[in-house]
Structure formats: structure tokens, C-alpha cells
Amino acid sequence: MRATTRMIGHYLFIYGAIGIYLPFLPLFLAANGLDSLQIGFLMAIGPSTSIFTQIAWGNFADKHNRRKEYLVIAVTGTALVCITLTFFKSLSWLALLLFFYALFNSATSPLTDSLALDTVADTRHFGLFRRWGSLGFAVTAVTGGLLFSYLPVSLFGAVAGSLYAMTLLWTVSLPNPRKWNRPARAAFPLIEVLKVPGVKQLLFVLLLVMVPYAAYSSFLGWHLQSLGASRLWVGIAWTVAAISEVPIFGMGSRWLIRTPARSLMAGAALIFSVRWLAYAYIQSYPIIVFLQLAQSLSFALFYLAAVEYLTKLVSDELRSSAQSLMQCIGFGVSAIVGSTIGGWLVKTGGIFNLYIVMAVLSGLGALGSFTWLRYKS
Numbered sequence: 001m002r003a004t005t006r007m008i009g010h011y012l013f014i015y016g017a018i019g020i021y022l023p024f025l026p027l028f029l030a031a032n033g034l035d036s037l038q039i040g041f042l043m044a045i046g047p048s049t050s051i052f053t054q055i056a057w058g059n060f061a062d063k064h065n066r067r068k069e070y071l072v073i074a075v076t077g078t079a080l081v082c083i084t085l086t087f088f089k090s091l092s093w094l095a096l097l098l099f100f101y102a103l104f105n106s107a108t109s110p111l112t113d114s115l116a117l118d119t120v121a122d123t124r125h126f127g128l129f130r131r132w133g134s135l136g137f138a139v140t141a142v143t144g145g146l147l148f149s150y151l152p153v154s155l156f157g158a159v160a161g162s163l164y165a166m167t168l169l170w171t172v173s174l175p176n177p178r179k180w181n182r183p184a185r186a187a188f189p190l191i192e193v194l195k196v197p198g199v200k201q202l203l204f205v206l207l208l209v210m211v212p213y214a215a216y217s218s219f220l221g222w223h224l225q226s227l228g229a230s231r232l233w234v235g236i237a238w239t240v241a242a243i244s245e246v247p248i249f250g251m252g253s254r255w256l257i258r259t260p261a262r263s264l265m266a267g268a269a270l271i272f273s274v275r276w277l278a279y280a281y282i283q284s285y286p287i288i289v290f291l292q293l294a295q296s297l298s299f300a301l302f303y304l305a306a307v308e309y310l311t312k313l314v315s316d317e318l319r320s321s322a323q324s325l326m327q328c329i330g331f332g333v334s335a336i337v338g339s340t341i342g343g344w345l346v347k348t349g350g351i352f353n354l355y356i357v358m359a360v361l362s363g364l365g366a367l368g369s370f371t372w373l374r375y376k377s
Contacts, residue, residue, distance in 0.1 A: 019140030040343020047335030058324025077104030085157025131249030145235015212358030214338025
């Protein structure tokens with residue numbers, strides 16, 4: 001198979017597995033009798049672990065030029081941990097397993113994106129690969145909602161683990177970038193990435209925008225169920241969001257040719273802000289599910305533009321370290337803050353206060369995109 005076809009298949013599988021894990025992990029935890037603070041604590045374990053492990057994976061992948069090999073190891077470990085979740089229910093055991101999940105899974109997204117960026121001739125076409133990930137996520141999210149309407153959510157680990165095992169079979173067929181890339185010359189590629197002008201400003205904008213998104217990811221299922229939604233509706237909500245991303249990732253390459261990446265980031269952050277305000281005031285779960293369509297012009301557009309912005313800042317040999325750092329801030333540090341503070345806000349002030357705070361932070365992210373980001377291509 002062509003390298004592009006292999007990458008498309010990998011995105012379908014890897015995000016298909018995430019389409020089970022991300023929407024239904026909070027429901028699995030809640031089914032074990034945990035409250036919002038305990039769920040917030042457990043949801044923060046993975047991101048807090050990935051802060052360090054994600055950077056290490058990217059650093060070694062660049063240094064030794066073995067991105068595919070590390071990705072195979074990471075997917076294997078992730079599959080084994082997910083399957084093990086089926087057999088342990090206590091808070092301490094769940095905390096330990098989610099730590100090991102993060103240890104392995106933290107490498108999958110940045111290394112996958114690095115391999116995709118190696119495959120395309122023009123990095124602005126990255127979205128043409130990433131859209132297949134959204135499609136895979138959408139299919140399994142709605143399937144999971146239907147599946148867990150009939151099966152106990154206690155089987156969550158076995159289902160997620162099986163999907164990651166299927167992903168592994170495809171991962172071994174991916175193209176190997178060692179054939180055309182050179183190892184990073186720096187002893188610590190991450191440090192070289194941080195020295196690049198503009199990187200720190202980008203990371204701060206990421207933090208402002210992705211903290212609210214992390215809180216949304218942790219508590220969307222809980223919020224919908226509190227409004228009377230079934231597990232099927234929770235799956236539909238995630239599916240609507242994922243499907244809406246597909247055309248944006250497809251058209252985004254053309255937008256990036258005509259519009260500076262920082263402008264697209266600012267617009268997406270502003271849409272995020274309006275979206276969170278709507279979620280704060282609307283008390284009907286079918287309407288909130290419909291508003292999940294805003295995922296396209298908020299998350300998908302912001303993520304695509306941020307990847308392009310960062311890719312243009314750093315050299316090819318530092319790509320895995322740069323993507324790992326972006327994932328670390330965007331989905332690691334942000335998730336720690338979003339899930340823990342989000343859990344506290346929900347418990348003390350309700351979901352309304354959470355979304356208002358999220359809207360303010362996203363608005364600051366939009367402002368920061370214009371004032372702090374200088375690279376205009």
C-alpha cells in the first residue's frame with residue numbers, strides 16, 4: 001500500500017480507539033461509584049503523567065530517529081493497560097492503571113502526527129490525514145453509545161483494549177521515517193525547540209484555549225446525563241462533534257494558504273468562547289448535542305492551525321519533540337488544570353460556573369493569538 005493509504009488507515013484505527021476511551025471513561029468511573037471530585041482526580045492522572053513521558057518519547061524519537069518503532073511500543077502498552085481496566089475497580093488500582101495508560105498512550109498522538117507530517121509534501125495538507133481520525137472517532141463513539149446501552153459499562157476496558165490491539169496490527173505497516181530523516185543533532189531536542197522564537201507564546205495560547213476544552217472533555221458525559229441524556233445520547237454527542245471536524249480538516253489546507261495560521265487560531269478560540277456560553281445557559285441536552293457541530297470551527301480549526309504554526313517555526317529534525325511539546329501543553333497540562341479545577345467548580349458552583357470560566361479563558365486565548373503570535377505565514 002502507498003504510504004498515504006497506510007497513514008489514513010492508522011488515523012482511522014487510532015482515533016477509533018480514542019472514540020471509545022475518551023467519551024466513556026468518565027461513565028465507567030462513575031459506574032464504579034466515584035463522585036465528580038474523584039473522577040476529576042483520576043482524569044488528571046493521565047495528563048499529569050504525560051507532561052513528562054510525552055516529552056521523553058518525542059525527545060528520544062528525534063534523537064534516535066525511530067518514530068515508528070516507539071509508536072509500535074506505545075500502542076502495544078496502551079492496549080494491554082486498557083484490557084486490564086476490566087479487572088480492577090478500586091480508586092487506588094484505577095489510579096495506577098491510568099498512570100500506566102498515560103505512560104504509553106502519551107506517545108501515540110504526537111508520533112502519529114509526526115509520521116503524517118513526514119508523509120505529506122506540504123505540511124498545510126496535514127488536515128487531509130487528520131480528518132480520517134475524526135471519522136474513526138465518530139464511528140466508534142456512536143457505536144460505543146449504542147453498545148453500552150445494552151452491555152454493562154464495566155466492559156469498557158475490554159472494548160477499548162480490543163480496538164487498540166486492532167490498531168497495533170495496522171501500525172506495524174506504517175512508513176518508516178528513518179529512510180528519509182536524519183537524527184536530531186542536539187543532545188536534548190526539546191531544549192532546542194523551546195529556544196525557537198515564538199514557541200513559548202504559542203504554548204501559552206494553547207494553555208488558555210485547551211484548559212476549557214479539557215474540562216469540557218471530562219464533564220460532557222456527566223453534564224448530558226445530568227440533563228437526562230442516555231448513554232446512547234452521550235455517544236451521539238461525541239459523534240456529532242467528530243463528524244463535524246471532517247470537512248474542516250479537509251478544507252483547512254486551502255484556508256491556511258490564504259489566511260495566516262494565527263488568525264485562524266484567534267477565530268477558532270472566539271468560537272470556543274461563544275460555544276461555552278451557549279452550553280452554560282441551555283438546559284436541553286438535544287440542543288447541546290446539536291451545538292456539538294461547533295466542534296468543527298472551534299477545536300478542529302484551532303488544532304489544525306496550531307500544528308501548522310508550530311511546524312513552520314521548527315526544523316524537520318525537531319518535529320517529534322515539537323509535536324510532543326504541543327501535545328504536552330495542549331492535552332497534558334491543560335487537562336490537569338481543566339479536569340481538577342473543573343471538578344471543583346462543578347461540585348461547588350455547578351456546571352454553569354464551569355462554562356462561564358471556560359468562556360472567559362477562551363476569549364483570552366483569542367486575544368492572545370493576535371497579540372502574542374507574530375509568525376504570519
